[in-house]
Each structure stands twice: as C-alpha cells, then as structure tokens.
Amino acid sequence: MLKIGITGGIGSGKTTVCRVFETLGIPVFYADTVAKQIMVTDPILIQGVKDAFGSESYSDSGLLNNKHIAGIVFNQASALEKLNQLVHPAVFRAFDQWVAQVSPNAPYILKEAALLFESGSYQMCDRNVLVIAPLETKLQRVMQRDGVTEAQVKARMDKQLSDEEKAKMADMLVHNNETDSLIIQVMALHHQFLNTKP
Numbered sequence: 001m002l003k004i005g006i007t008g009g010i011g012s013g014k015t016t017v018c019r020v021f022e023t024l025g026i027p028v029f030y031a032d033t034v035a036k037q038i039m040v041t042d043p044i045l046i047q048g049v050k051d052a053f054g055s056e057s058y059s060d061s062g063l064l065n066n067k068h069i070a071g072i073v074f075n076q077a078s079a080l081e082k083l084n085q086l087v088h089p090a091v092f093r094a095f096d097q098w099v100a101q102v103s104p105n106a107p108y109i110l111k112e113a114a115l116l117f118e119s120g121s122y123q124m125c126d127r128n129v130l131v132i133a134p135l136e137t138k139l140q141r142v143m144q145r146d147g148v149t150e151a152q153v154k155a156r157m158d159k160q161l162s163d164e165e166k167a168k169m170a171d172m173l174v175h176n177n178e179t180d181s182l183i184i185q186v187m188a189l190h191h192q193f194l195n196t197k198p
Ligand SMILES: CC(C)(COP(=O)(O)OP(=O)(O)OC[C@H]1O[C@@H](n2cnc3c(N)ncnc32)[C@H](O)[C@@H]1O)[C@@H](O)C(=O)NCCC(=O)NCCS
Pocket: 009, 010, 011, 031, 032, 035, 036, 039, 065, 066, 067, 069, 070, 073, 080, 083, 084, 087, 091, 113, 114, 115, 156, 159, 160
C-alpha cells in the first residue's frame, strides 16, 4: 500500500487538504487526533502523562486537560520532549494497526501529522507532502479557529521545524494561500499518486 505523509506548520491547512483527499475516497490517518484518543484510553500512557505532568493532566472523568499540558510543554523544551517520547511510539503502533485494517481497495492512504518530520515518521511513508501558507495567514487562521493569542500560536510554531527545513525533506508542496487553488493542487497530486508504486 502506497503511504503518503502530509504535514505543515500549525494553521497551514493540512487537515483542510486531507478533507479534500477524503472526498476522493482516500483514507486518512489523523495522527494528532489518534494521539489524543490514545492519551485517554491507554492506561500505561495515561500513567506516564500523570507522572510527568501531574494528576491534573486529566479531569475526574478522565478527559485530557489540554490547556494544562500545553501550558507546560510549550514553555519548557524538556517537557515537550518527554511528552513526545511518551506519545509518539504509541501513535506509530496505532498507525501500523490502522494500515493493516484499512480498505484493501484504497489506491493509497494518507498519514496527516503535525510533527511528521520532527518525529521521524516521514521515513515510514513513501512520499511526503508539505502544506505551506504565509505566516500572517497561519496566525490569523489559528487565532480565529482556537480563540488563542498570537503569542500562543507563535510559541507552538517555535517548537516545530521551519517551512524551509521541512521543504528540504518534502517531496511535494501544496500552497494554501489566497491565490492558488487547493482543489486543483490536490487533484494533480491524486493523479500522480494513482500512478505511483510504493
Ligand atoms: C499538547 C496538547 C495537549 C495541546 O492540545 P491542544 O488541543 O491545545 O492542541 P492540538 O492537539 O489541537 O494541536 C494543535 C497544533 O499544535 C501543534 N502541536 C501539538 N502537539 C505538538 C507537539 N508535541 N510539538 C509541537 N507542536 C505541537 C500542532 O501544530 C498541532 O496541529 C496536544 O497537542 C497533545 O497532546 N500533543 C501531544 C501529541 C502530539 O505530539 N501530537 C502531534 C503529533 S502526533
């Protein structure tokens, strides 16, 4: 099965791009969403998170306290490293299980991950796509979507590789700006992938 990694900085629009591929029938594994699911269901991971970031990392009913964890990890490099070490191996395992279960009729699959290059998971994909957007556009989109400040968005951006660094490792780019059409770019990639061997 051909595996395509897709990533982009916070607010670049990678999820939006993946939704377009889904309309073409392409299965998408959303690593960030799966990470959050595992963080509330895997007992070993839950204990690891509590040990690292305190019992207030979860509500009494077992929900993840995103704000609490984000407040720690995006202000302290060693804490973010710890969180990544706990979560990423579990996400890799979930991806392998998902690939084994996904429709054998799918021509290819996508793995969407914010940290595709940073986590090394791009090496498990046959091709990797980077979604890029202008800085100001990304800031505005995330501030509007999440109701957060510019400083909070920038704190996350600082923890991710720059677009320049990611572009060196990417095979293809998608430009998600005001002028280039996303649909046309996705259709071009789709036809390219339909003709690509793993
Ligand atoms: C830190 C957490 C609790 C913050 O939750 P919150 O709801 O505020 O943000 P959300 O998960 O929607 O992420 C929004 C964006 O933040 C950025 N981000 C998230 N996790 C990370 C990280 N570990 N390093 C750098 N940027 C990150 C990404 O651009 C992501 O798309 C949450 O992101 C989390 O549990 N992260 C660990 C899982 C992980 O590493 N996910 C990313 C790759 S699999």
